[in-house]
Amino acid sequence: xxxxxxxxxxxAIILSSGGIDSTTAMAMAKQDGYxxxxxxxxxxxxxxxxxxxxxxxxxxxxxxxxxxxxLDLAGIGGSALTDNLEVPKDRELRQMTEEIxxxxxxxxxxxxxxxxxxxxxxxxxxxxxxxxNAVDYSGYPDCRPEYIAAFQALADLATKTGxxxxxxIRIHTPLIHMTKAQIIQTGxxxxxxxxxxxxxYDPSEEGLACGRCDSCQLRRKGFEEAGVxxxxxxxxxxx
Amino acid sequence: xxxxxxxxxxxAIILSSGGIDSTTAMAMAKQDGYxxxxxxxxxxxxxxxxxxxxxxxxxxxxxxxxxxxxLDLAGIGGSALTDNLEVPKDRELRQMTEEIxxxxxxxxxxxxxxxxxxxxxxxxxxxxxxxxNAVDYSGYPDCRPEYIAAFQALADLATKTGxxxxxxIRIHTPLIHMTKAQIIQTGxxxxxxxxxxxxxYDPSEEGLACGRCDSCQLRRKGFEEAGVxxxxxxxxxxx
Numbered sequence: 294x295x296x297x298x299x300x301x302x303x304x305a306i307i308l309s310s311g312g313i314d315s316t317t318a319m320a321m322a323k324q325d326g327y328x329x330x331x332x333x334x335x336x337x338x339x340x341x342x343x344x345x346x347x348x349x350x351x352x353x354x355x356x357x358x359x360x361x362x363x364l365d366l367a368g369i370g371g372s373a374l375t376d377n378l379e380v381p382k383d384r385e386l387r388q389m390t391e392e393i394x395x396x397x398x399x400x401x402x403x404x405x406x407x408x409x410x411x412x413x414x415x416x417x418x419x420x421x422x423x424x425x426n427a428v429d430y431s432g433y434p435d436c437r438p439e440y441i442a443a444f445q446a447l448a449d450l451a452t453k454t455g456x457x458x459x460x461x462i463r464i465h466t467p468l469i470h471m472t473k474a475q476i477i478q479t480g481x482x483x484x485x486x487x488x489x490x491x492x493x494y495d496p497s498e499e500g501l502a503c504g505r506c507d508s509c510q511l512r513r514k515g516f517e518e519a520g521v522x523x524x525x526x527x528x529x530x531x532x
Numbered sequence: 533x534x535x536x537x538x539x540x541x542x543x544a545i546i547l548s549s550g551g552i553d554s555t556t557a558m559a560m561a562k563q564d565g566y567x568x569x570x571x572x573x574x575x576x577x578x579x580x581x582x583x584x585x586x587x588x589x590x591x592x593x594x595x596x597x598x599x600x601x602x603l604d605l606a607g608i609g610g611s612a613l614t615d616n617l618e619v620p621k622d623r624e625l626r627q628m629t630e631e632i633x634x635x636x637x638x639x640x641x642x643x644x645x646x647x648x649x650x651x652x653x654x655x656x657x658x659x660x661x662x663x664x665n666a667v668d669y670s671g672y673p674d675c676r677p678e679y680i681a682a683f684q685a686l687a688d689l690a691t692k693t694g695x696x697x698x699x700x701i702r703i704h705t706p707l708i709h710m711t712k713a714q715i716i717q718t719g720x721x722x723x724x725x726x727x728x729x730x731x732x733y734d735p736s737e738e739g740l741a742c743g744r745c746d747s748c749q750l751r752r753k754g755f756e757e758a759g760v761x762x763x764x765x766x767x768x769x770x771x
Contacts, residue, residue, distance in 0.1 A: 365602045369651040399653035400646055403690045407643040412608040414638035434695040443686040450682050451642045456673040 304418040305465070306330045306409050307356075311346025312492045313512060314424030314468055317480035319354050321467050322422050324483055329356040330416060332409055336366040336398075342500040346491035353489055362408055366398070380495040382505040402435035406444055406464065413462045414454050420463040428472050441466050473515030481521050488524035501528045543567045543657035544704070545648050546595075550585025551731045552751060553663030553707055556719035558593050560706050561661050563722055568595040569655060571648055575605040575637075581739040585730035592728055601647055605637070619734040621744040641674035645683050645703065652701045653693050659702040667711050680705050712754030720760050727763035740767045 305327035307319040323329055331351040333344055344361060351359035402425065409421045425436040434440060445464045449455035454462055468476050480487065492512045493502035502509050504527045516523035544566035546558045562568055570590040572583055583600060590598035641664065648660045664675040673679060684703045688694035693701055707715050719726065731751045732741035741748050743766045755762035 360607060362607060363602060363604045366647075366650065368599060368601060369647070369654055397692055398650075399692070400650035400690055403649060403686065404643070404646040407639055407646040408605075408608070410642060411605065411637075411639035415608055434692060435690045437689070440686070440689045443682070443689050447642065447679070447682040447686050448639075450676070450679045451639055451674045453636055453638070453673060 302326070302328060303420070304328045304330055304413075304416050305420045305422050306332055306413050306416070306418050307422040308405050308409055308424070309333050309347045309350060309359075310424075311343050311348075311350055311490055312424075312508075313473070313480070313487060313490055313515065314426055314476060315347075316350045316354075316424075316485055316487070316490050317476050317483075318422045318424035318467055319350065319356070320480050320483040320485045322420075322465075323354055327420070329354060330412070330418065331356040331359040332405075332412060333359070333361050334364050334405060334408070335361050336364045336401075337368075340496055340500075342491045342493075342496050345500070346489060349489040353486060360412070364404070364408075366404075380503075380506050382495075382503070384507060384510070397433055400435070402433075402440075403444070406448075410448050410452065410462060414452050418462060420465045422465045422467065424468050425466055426468050426473075426476070427470065438466075438469055441469070472518070473511055474518035477515050477519040477521050481519070486524075487516075487521075488526075492525075497528050501526050503528060541565075541567060542659070543569055543652075543655050544659045544661050545569045545571055545652050545655070545657050546661040547644050547648055547663070548572050548586040548589060548598075549663075550582050550587075550589055550729055551663075551747075552712070552719070552726060552729055552754065553665055553715060554586075555589045555593075555663075555724055555726070555729050556715050556722075557661045557663035557706055558589065558595070559719050559722040559724045561659075561704075562593055566659070568593060569651070569657065570595040570598040571644075571651060572598070572600050573603050573644060573647070574600050575603045575640075576607075579735055579739075581730045581732075581735050584739070585728060588728040592725060599651070603643070603647075605643075619742075619745050621734075621742070623746060623749070636672055639674070641672075641679075642683070645687075649687050649691065649701060653691050657701060659704045661704045661706065663707050664705050665707050665712075665715070666709065677705075677708055680708070711757070712750055713757035716754050716758040716760050720758070725763075726755075726760075727765075731764075736767050740765050742767060 305322040307322055307329060309315045309331045319329060333347040335344060348359055413421055427437055441464055449461050454460050492508045494506040494508050495503045502525050513523060544561040546561055546568060548554045548570045558568060572586040574583060587598055652660055666676055680703055688700050693699050731747045733745040733747050734742045741764050752762060
């Protein structure tokens with residue numbers, strides 16, 4: 294009998310970007326015995342490698358369903374990830390955590406969590422898993438514990454599930470206090486193949502990582518500190 | 533000089549469904565001197581008359597921009613407004629307010645407000661106007677004052693505007709304690725042409741109202757109680 298069948302059969306929705314954090318969070322939900330429903334967004338990202346990685350990860354971890362919601366955020370502008378601003382390169386780690394970076398997408402996690410909340414009600418899911426991280430969070434306001442707590446309070450008031458059924462759809466943030474190295478060690482111990490994931494903000498057409506954007510730097514440093522060999526395919530070997 | 537130019541030039545984003553409430557809220561924002569940015573959603577509604585009405589209203593009230601965001605909520609299911617469930621007809625008003633109706637769309641206002649919040653950050657808007665109403669709210673959990681307060685708390689924590697600039701994007705609910713009749717009287721006094729609006733959940737192909745769904749009944753009763761002549765075009769004259 295499959296291990297997951299011996300544990301609970303509750304549903305977890307996992308917000309998946311195809312990166313290290315959401316992939317690890319999904320592997321942890323699998324380990325906890327949840328049925329996995331993976332959710333990604335096509336919101337006008339400048340490249341498609343993120344969506345392809347999310348699909349690979351969902352298959353790899355045995356998600357029952359991988360849903361992509363189309364969301365035309367490019368029409369309301371405002372970010373290096375959707376507009377034609379330049380992605381910052383070779384920044385010091387200190388710079389990444391002191392300021393809110395231009396790669397901040399206005400209200401992004403709020404939008405993603407809201408749509409996940411809708412799907413959770415429809416599915417009768419127990420939890421929404423989001424791989425936010427307050428350690429390496431790169432200055433994003435919507436990755437902090439107080440933000441998540443506010444969303445939980447909102448979710449309980451916003452839904453039929455919360456108001457009529459008096460059941461809380463939990464916003465679960467298993468990585469929130471972990472370093473990138475701890476995240477990678479956790480996933481590696483659960484058998485995650487990080488070669489399937491994608492983190493780079495500015496990949497080549499074939500999906501090779503630049504090695505220099507904030508996301509690449511945090512990822513590379515994470516593998517080094519974790520003592521796990523880095524399966525990332527870079528455009529050139531990073532110095 | 534235009535009156536609105538003599539007042540403030542702050543931006544208000546108005547969530548517009550093309551119905552009576554959001555149209556009245558937009559007229560009130562215009563009266564308050566705001567620059568109007570109208571926001572509607574194409575979320576797989578079963579009919580398109582709502583979007584057409586929102587466009588007519590934006591033009592009528594002189595919105596600077598009317599933005600439609602495409603949002604594939606039909607893919608995550610769950611409502612009479614997007615699925616092929618039957619819209620309830622001829623219900624008593626008591627039934628409308630005691631239960632959460634099947635026309636409830638999971639987390640809908642949360643999703644709409646989240647996207648409005650993103651746009652508000654990009655535009656530097658002062659407020660988001662939503663025409664929710666706790667009197668005739670038909671049992672929707674996400675139309676209550678405590679829900680709006682929770683979203684405000686979230687918005688202040690979620691955004692660069694709130695966290696870095698220490699500026700609150702206000703969630704403004706001018707109709708929350710008004711009856712439908714008061715709403716209609718307010719709009720009529722501001723010169724709103726309600727003949728441009730659409731409320732029916734189950735219109736004919738040409739957009740004529742059924743007169744029998746919850747929304748039609750509340751609308752019709754509102755005009756009667758307001759003593760304002762009802763410009764709605766019904767499929768047949770309601771009994």
